Amino acid sequence: PLLPGQLIDGRPVMLGVLGGGQLGRMFVHAAQALGYETVVLDPDRHSPAGRISHHFIEADYRDADALRELAARAAAITTEFENVPAEALAELARARPVAPAAGAVAIAQDRIREKAHFARCAERSGVAPAPYAVIESEADLADVPADLLPGILKTARLGYDGKGQARVATRGELAAAWRGMGGVACVLEQLLPLALECSVIVARGRDGQVVALPVQRNLHRGGILSVTEVYEGNVPRALASQAQAATVDIANQLGYVGVLCVEYFVLQDGRLVVNEMAPRPHxxxxxxxxxxxASQFDLQVRTLAGLPLPQPRQHSAAIMLNLLGDLWFDAAGAPRTVPWPDVLALPGAHLHLYGKTEARRGRKMGHLTFTGPDAASVRERALAAAALLG
Ligand code: ADP
Ligand code: MG
Structure with missing residues (x-):
């Protein structure tokens, strides 16, 4: 293990992160709280994590010299960015412990391999992905079973926040959408009648010990996560246990080390369906x-450093509101001052801004979590905040 307070050549142990977004920033906060130093690699010199890290390497993820420097400075390396090239992780792993491993990240980056992994796990857990077909050629289009329409066509790689997706009702629309995506590898999923969406985060250590966080209930707007609610009864209890068990199994079967999030759908008939996973905090x-x-970032630090993983306990009911750049503009599109003092006057408000200097529509600028003793109190506070934020 890399112990807190341990010195290497007279300096505190340095932990490395590939990617400098808000997830990396919160990892850096958690690592620094334990006395570690941090090094972040990101192409953007104003990256949220880079600007608070002890050391920052401004470089492309494929820059061999920069990766060597990262490996030279860091005693162990993690990632916060789903689309970081898996080869970069594999390269780093030749020099240093890396978690999660390149192989697991490569599976999560490719919806075709991801769904195949889920389908294998479903034989044990009973939680299957949506019915789907792989589309890599014109011939695959012709072979699509009729019952997959209406469906959602998703690019196998590089999709996020609803990007790289198209809803298609007919074979004609499917063919047009696939060609419109440049004929890249895709999956077509049956469009399912959703009752709700939820997700589960697990942390798994090198020794195979695994802990699961409570089930999160998620609301999306425009393909982007908008609200997460976590309190007793947010999701029927039997489904919550089933989702946690399925997530633990997915991590175990990958031999995963680190923090993993798996997204689920609950269908209107009450069935649980596994959607996708992120090989990082979420x-x-x-x-x-x-x-x-213990936060998901504390757990990421612990799994990377090889520290103990006690079962985390949720001590407060919580609702998280994502703060998108849209809030920084009024209805006419003019910049506006967000009324933070009024928001912060609400009890149980925890404001997190990521230090991004430019607000853009749809850009994640921060989040606001309300904690309280029960679901009713956090709902009331979140509604009051939503009214203030407009
Ligand atoms: P992303 O990588 O953009 O998060 P997802 O696969 O999670 O991609 O899809 C984004 C959203 O689209 C989901 O959160 C859900 O609301 C909706 N969605 C995705 N797949 C389906 C499906 N098969 N049936 C119904 N809704 C879906
Ligand atoms: Mg998703």
Whole structure:
């Protein structure tokens, strides 16, 4: 293990992160709280994590010299960015412990391999992905079973926040959408009747010990996560246990080390369906910073450093509101001052801004978590905040 307070050549142990976004920033906060130093690699010199890290390497993820420098400075390396090239992680792993491993990240980056992994796990857990077909050629289009329409066509790689997706009702629309995506590898999923969406975060250590966080209930707007609610009864209890068990199994079967988030659908008939996974902390887990005795970022530090993983406990009910750049503009599109003092006057408000200097529509600028003794109190506070934010 890399112990807190341990010195290497007279300096505190340095932990490395590939990617400098808000997830990396919160990892840096957690690592620094334990006395570690940090090094962040990101192409953007104003990256949220880079600007608070002890050391920052401004470089492309594929820059061999920069990766060597990262490996030279860091005693162990993690990632916060789903689309970081898996080869970069593999390269780093030749020099240093890396978690999660390149192989697991490569599976999570490719919806075709991801769904195949879920389908294998479903034989044990009973939680299957949506019915789907792989589309890599014109011939695959012709072979699509009729019952997959209406469906959602998703690019196998590089999709996020609803990007790289198209809803298609007919074979004609499917063919047009696939060609419109440049004929890249895709999956077509049956469009399912959703009752709700939820996600589960687990942390798994090198020794195979695994802990699961509570089930998060998620609301999306425009393809982007908008609200996460976590309190007793947010999701029927039997489904919550089933989702946690399925997530633990997915991590175990990958031999995963680190923090993993798996997204689920609950269908109108009550069935649980597994959607996708992120090989890193997740936007839906931000409430853990304020509402749990170990956050998803604390767990990421612990799994990377080889520290103990006690079962986290949620001590407060929580609702998290994502703060998109849209809030920084009024209805006419003019810049506006967000009324933070009024928001912060509400009890149980925890404001997190990521230090991004430019607000843009749809850009994640921060989040606001309300904690309280029960679901009713956090709902009331979140509604009051939503009214203030407009
Ligand atoms: P992303 O990588 O953009 O998060 P997702 O696969 O999670 O991609 O899809 C984004 C959203 O689209 C989901 O959160 C859900 O609301 C909706 N969605 C995705 N797949 C389906 C499906 N098969 N049936 C119904 N809704 C879906
Ligand atoms: Mg998703």
């Amino acid at each position: 936007n839906s887990g931000h409430y853990t910073v304020d509402a749990c005795d």
